[in-house]
Amino acid sequence: MAGEVTLVVVCTFVLMYYVQTADIADCTQSEALLNCSFYGFREIPNITHLTVPALDMSNNKISSVTLLDFRDAVKDILTSLNLSHNQISTINNSAFLKLKHLEILDLSNNLLQGEDLNTKVFDELGQLKVLKLERNPLKFVRRKTFDFMNLQALQHLDLSHCDIQTLEVSAISLPQLVYLDLSWNRLQSFNPDALKMMSDLETLDLSHNDITEIRSLLYLPELKTLILDNNGLRTVELRDTVSKYVEKLRVISLRNNEIRTLGQDDLPWDLETLDQIDLTNNPIQCDCKLKWIISNENIVGKNFTIQCMYPEEVRGANLLQLSDDKLICGSPNVEIMLAIGSSVVAVAIVIVILFCIIALRRRRIWIKKSKDGGGDYTAMYTRDDEDANHRVSISDERLVMRDSGRKSDG
Structure with missing residues (x-):
């Protein structure tokens, strides 16, 4: 009897797991949204009637997306589809083909990988403006995954928290894109060839990666905000490339990196459009070598924050608020002591060398005498x-x- 009860329980559980019990009629609807979130759906239901522009299918158990063949009345009105926080690992090619009026697609917090995405996945989404893919284990983005031939109107692309290590050449080619978020990934270098035809891009977020140096940018004529926080950056040489290709830049954020000093050719200090540079929490040595910054007329009135880490006397201060007498490269007494110490060390080295030479010569003489018959x-x-x-x-x-x-x- 007990065994039969156990079998019934197991079978019931299996049926509950594999059979979809949720119904579209159970969803709640407001003036602008059909909310089917947290209803246990295992696939996207075939909706036959929709009177609102947004459909929320988030926080369900959907694992794959096939062709969404909704009725014409649904396809013509649907502009926003939320599929976030599911278990989606597969999207068939042309799955969204018939959603020609879709403007917002949220696929964040799923299980998509780089090989699961290609240019066919987003076929014919010519009206799509916002695409969210954050928190998917992509690891890489292959060539032409996000291509202007399919995503002609895309303005906002979020690829943050995707464990991306590689962006292949021409991985993102979107002329209309305004905002690109590549933060919280594992990029070790910035490859300008990965981004093509980005003539309208205004914000590029590369924060929280593993980039240690950046020396060039591609042609970004409309770029206004460049975010490079939390990267371990030690070298930034952007003056020339910004002057040539990024003429409208307003904000450069370099917080929490490993920058120790700044050269006159590192950043576009004299760029007229540049309003803000943030170098908070870098191990910057504020000494006489940086006097050129506070004497630079192009910096006066700008919102530039160059936070000092060393020496201890000026730790935490903004370099631009310090006077010349605070920027020193060591006191005379210290220099004298260093000179004396260096001299003593040099003399000691000479004495040791002479001693070694004399000892070596005596040993050679002794050996020669021994070979000639034992000596005198x-x-x-x-x-x-x-x-x-x-x-x-x-x-x-x-x-x-x-x-x-x-x-x-x-």
Whole structure:
């Protein structure tokens, strides 16, 4: 009996797991949204009637997306589709083909990987303006995944928190794109060739990656905000490339990096459009080598924050608020002590070298004498009238021998 009860429970659980019990009629509707979130859907239902422009299918158990063949009345009115927080790992090619009026598509917080996406997935979404893919384990974006031939109107693309390590050449080619978020990934370098035809891009967020240096940007004539926070950046040489290709830049954020000093050719200090540079929380050494910054007339009145980390006396201060006398490169006493210390060390090194040379020469002489017959010997014969014993002393550089125990015959 107990076994039969257990079997019934197991079968019931399996049926509940595999059979979709949710119904579109259970969803709630407001003036602008049909809310089917948290209803346990395992696939997108075939909606036959829709009177609102937005459909929320988030927080369900959907694992794949096939062709969404809604009725014409639905396709013509639907402009926003939310599929976030599901278990989607597969999207068939042309799955959204018939949603020609769709403007917002949210696929964030799913299980999509780089090989699951290609240019066919977003076929004919010519009206799409916002595409959210954050928090999918993409790892890479292949060539022409986001291409202007299909996504002609896309303005906002979110690829943050996707564990992206590689952007292939021409991975993103979107002339109408205004905002691109690539933050919280694992990019080790910025490859300008990965982004093509970005003539309208205004904001590029590359924060929270593993980029250690950045030396160039592509042609971004409308770029206004460049975010490079939390990257471990040590080298930033953007002056020339910004002057050539990014002429409307207003904000450069370089917070929480490893920048220690700043050269006159590192950043576009004299760019007229530039309003803000933020270098908070970098190990910047504010000494006499940075006096050129506070004397630069192009910086006066700008919202530039160059936070000092060293020396201790100015830690936390904004370089632009310090006077010349605060920017020093060591006191005279310190310099004298360093000079004396260097001299003592130099003399000690010379003495050690001379000692080694002398010791080496003496050793060579000793070895040569040994090879020539054992060296020079001196023999002395002495006789003591009061003692019948005779003494013979033979000596060289190594040995002195005395024989005082033998008697002489004559």
